[in-house]
Each structure stands twice: as C-alpha cells, then as structure tokens.
Amino acid sequence: MIIADQGNVYALDNRCPHMGFPLQRGTIRDGILTCHWHHAKFDLGSGCMFDPFADDVPSFYVEIRGGEVWLDPNPIEEPPREHWLAKLDDGLEQNIPLVLAKSVIGLEGLGATKEILKRASHFGLHNRAAGWSTGLSILTAMANVLPYLSEEDRPLALYNALCMWRDRQRGSRLISI
C-alpha cells in the first residue's frame, strides 16, 4: 500500500506481520502506523515494529518523480537467515511463542535446524541460575530425536521443545552470566 503522510510518501506491505490484518484499516499518527487488530505499532518510514510480538512490515523504496509515485516492487529486507535468527533471539529473550513459532518455521525452511538448537542451548547456558536445567535436557533429547521425524513434524516438535524449555527456564531464576 502507498501512504502519503505529512508531505512524505511511503510504501509498506498491506498485511500485518502479526496475524495478517489489513494495515490499510489501521491509523497513522506522528509517523507511526497502528494495526487495529492487536494494536501493534510500526514505523512508517522503515516498517520496523515497536512491539516485539509482531514482526517488521516489509517496506519498499518509493519516490516522487514529476508528480508521479515510483515504486521498487522488491521489498527492502535483510537476508532471511539473519532475519529469522534475530527473531529467534527475540522470542527466546522475551518468551513470545508466536515469534518462536515463526522463526522456527522460517529457519527450518532454510535448513538451519542446527542453528536453532545452537542458539537455544547457548541462550540456556548463559541464562541459568542453578546449573543444568530440565529445559536443557528436553532440548538435548529433541536434538537427538529430530533426525528421525518427518519434515512436516519437525517444526512443531522443535517449537514445542523450545516452549517447554523456555517455560522451565522461566521457572528457575534467570540470571545473566
């Protein structure tokens, strides 16, 4: 969608990255677009989200030439692997199941299963209060089981392991070391 606001023109994907509500039905104030379903907020210029439960909205290069709006149809985006790894870190740090699920699906699709396990283990080992947690045991067991699961089952199994692991981590006192 093309948006004109306070003399500037912006182009953003119309689908809210949280759950798909049409962003054209949102409202804009002070350069911030608010989705009206769950009230996630996005920067108009970059599409970056202010609420970690959502994701960034894909944005596009757009400019005015001789009174016409010109748009590059290719979204401005970081490489998918880096994007989903950053989201995985957000999901782990802030314990947001939807973000964890999306990042697992995204990374699994890129064949980065080992990277998921590595990040989660690393996070667990650096944020523990009392030694090896049951959550880390769950994660280790899942790492051994994953190669025997079908491709369709792997993302869900991995997601469930991450959620159980994250709940266990939350159950013990988290500290940074």
Ligand code: FES
């Ligand atoms: S669908 Fe937009 S905030 Fe949830």
